[in-house]
Amino acid sequence: MAAKEKKNAFYAQSGGVTAVINASACGVIETARANRDRIGKVYAGRNGIIGALTEDLIDTSKESAAAIALLRSTPSGAFGSCRYKLKSLEANKREYERLIEVFRAHGIGYFFYNGGGDSADTCFKVSQLSQTMGYPIQAIHVPKTVDNDLPITDCCPGFGSVAKYVAVSALEASFDVRSMAKTSTKVFVLEVMGRHAGWIAAAGGLIEDEGIPVVVLFPEVEFDEKKFLARVEALVKKHGFCTVVVSEGCHHPDGTFLAEQGTKDAFGHAQLGGAAPVVANMVKQGLGYKFHWAVADYLQRAARHIASKTDAKQAYEVGAAAVKLALKGHNAVMPTVERVSDAPYKYRIGVAPLDKVANTEKFMPRNFITADGFGITEACKRYLRPLIQGEDYPRYRNGMPVYATLKNVAVPKKLPTFEMQK
Template sequence: MTANLLYAQSGGMTAVINASACGVIEAARARPERFGKVFAARDGIVGALTEQLYDLDAQSDAAIAALRHLPGGAFGSCRYDLQDIATHRHQYERLIEVFAAHDIGYFLYNGGGGSMLTAERLLRVGESLGYPLKVMGVPKTIDNDLADTDTSPGFGSAAKYVAVSAREAAHDVASMAGSSTKVFILEVMGRHAGWLAAAGGLAERAPGELPLLLLFAERAFDEATFLAAVRARVTSHGYCVIVASEGLKDAEGQFLSISADSPVYAWIQLGGVAAGLAGRIKQQLGYRTHWAVADYLQRSARHIASRTDLEQAYACGRAAVELLAAGEHGRMITLRRLSDAPYRWETDSVPLATVADVECTVPAAFIDAEGFGITEAARRHLRPLIEGEDYPPFRDGIPDYPALRLELAPRRLPDFTLD
């Protein structure tokens, strides 16, 4: 018996999340005996709640294949998590009503740990209501903090952007350090996990090649130790390049910088670490500094995406559908490393409950003794994830990113107001 499939994207975007979407849709179209229509929710779980579903039947195979090159989220995303079942059961019951109205028997949520929690809760509600819903998680996050997987699709490309940017900036600063800027600071994403800061260590081909200083979200910031490390690098090389996690905390566990509060369930927007560090350096050491915030650039840079990352993102999308076709569900697709050199991997899966809202931080063994660099073990682990290029098509000197012409399926239920 066939049933329709709903795919949704969640949370912050990556350069390769649409490759996962491509894998999902192509795999579902290849199994018409199991899957009927393929829908995509507009703006993630919000679109599912408000019954805004894109019917993808009108999209050509070529248009779906082109998703592999498209950054951002082709169907829209959201920062909206379903709340506790006991207090917000009406949200889950509404979703089941929407699924039933459109004969949706399969739901795939493409996101991070919070999204896996939403998927796991929806799975349990479907079971309690007796609705035959099969749920699968497709991993995604540039923070690389998903548990039980070798890496998170999206991280490899963001890591490549950070490493390349740090290396190129180092050449620039070295050129001017004699009479101008001596310290450059790049602020990267990473609320509780410093994986992207660690990726900055890949800017050098061998340890010590560049005067890098990495600041990890996992390590409490100590100003005196930090300033001494900056001074040492400027003294030895004439300049210093710093890659700092936005989630830096002090010894009491408080964020060094908060950009703004958000109404999304006590979620706060971080930002300002680079500017704050620059001020400390200027005031205490007198060095001229420049700083930049990678922000959306690090997660949207499809033009410099990692081929490894792209292939893994696509494979995770396909694997989710193939597992559903085989009768499996209630799981998140994972990546399992088979070897470092050559880097070999395969897809696997774990129960949603084991990864829901669980964060995987940078291991202590990946941070060097000084606390401002990465170890050789970290290099072996990280380097394969940024390898390879897969350039998008260019036209008139810029990437050619044609968007899908999407149409919403007719609504069948009353309006629903979000909490």
């Protein structure tokens, strides 16, 4: 056998992006560059795994060190993301064969996939290609999700920043309502992400420590309108105002989301989205209080300007750790954050087997939610507080943050076109 050739790496971003997923990309690419003797080029998939399937690879070696460094403070996915889950090998063998063709054509031996639960599943399937299809590959999953719902890891990069955004925004808006409550708005409703798990909504509960009366509505707790209105009324009577943080996944006992209350527009079309206006209108109808509501949507997960320093740091570290794990010969694993202590906050980067990560969601434990279902416990606060610690401001120019837009130069194609399955 000839002298061992350096293998190239494939990196892709998957699913909903975050304020710090590019920090993980930065960690992967900078660590690979620091190990040039063992890793060739890092090819990024344009729009996630689709870039691999369609041989649409980005040559990250064309980007300057400064451009890659700037990824650390740039929100969203610099190479494009996708919502696409590989089917099982049995159901769509053609896709796996194609992946191998692309990997072989471009000398790819490392597969770094940066995503949440669905992506962990895709990454796990790829990690099995050595066994199932005879192509030698090491696949490492880099954790990312604002939903904080991956198992084993103490937290998921992306979550700390959205938690900080939600806590800070809810606090600021609460100060606003408090100012206005005498003659105007008494209840402010903020809708946040989290279709299944209430971690993001929970972050809103942190404002209680700043003296704000707050009601949190979790997806983990069946919504009870009567109890909810009673709680709001009690808080407004006592404090003059209150803030409600509602998860988009908040639902009635029958499973229907609050946001799907049969609302129709003028043309009779079902009106999409918006748990906040539904909750706000309930408050108006039931209690007569003037309200305001906001839906943060993408603003919350893109808000790099108020990212958590802890989160940005961990996002970088799991990217760097993924490359180091690969160099140590690992396959089918995911770097994790292992908490050592709450206060002072200490953690180390650990590792989890991917088959234990894929397709498992981590919900809020019951002891993180108060007995009445409307707030977070001290145990939850102890968990959350370290994750929003520290500010990590981007650089600004002319009043605007300086975020990286990469050149994203395509790697010349070597294979025939591949038709994606619809």
